[in-house]
Amino acid sequence: MARCEVCGNDYDKSFEVVAAGAHHTFDSFECAIHAIAPICEHCGCKVIGHGVEVAGRFYCCAHCANESEHTDAVVDRVDSPA
Numbered sequence: 001m002a003r004c005e006v007c008g009n010d011y012d013k014s015f016e017v018v019a020a021g022a023h024h025t026f027d028s029f030e031c032a033i034h035a036i037a038p039i040c041e042h043c044g045c046k047v048i049g050h051g052v053e054v055a056g057r058f059y060c061c062a063h064c065a066n067e068s069e070h071t072d073a074v075v076d077r078v079d080s081p082a
Contacts, residue, residue, distance in 0.1 A: 007027065013020050014026060040058065041059055
């Protein structure tokens, strides 16, 4: 068993996440998200999907990126070639 670094629960189904070379142990995805998910620079929510990155800043979606970056160039999806 391993202890969750967020809540301290000693759980037989804990798991390890390696992010940017650092090893973390959690008992749930909720704790993992709380500890290591990036935070949207515009609205402050945790980025748990793909999100977007602009010049090293993370956003949960193109709308937030465009609002913060004062542009309309950021898009959530790119059409694939036909």
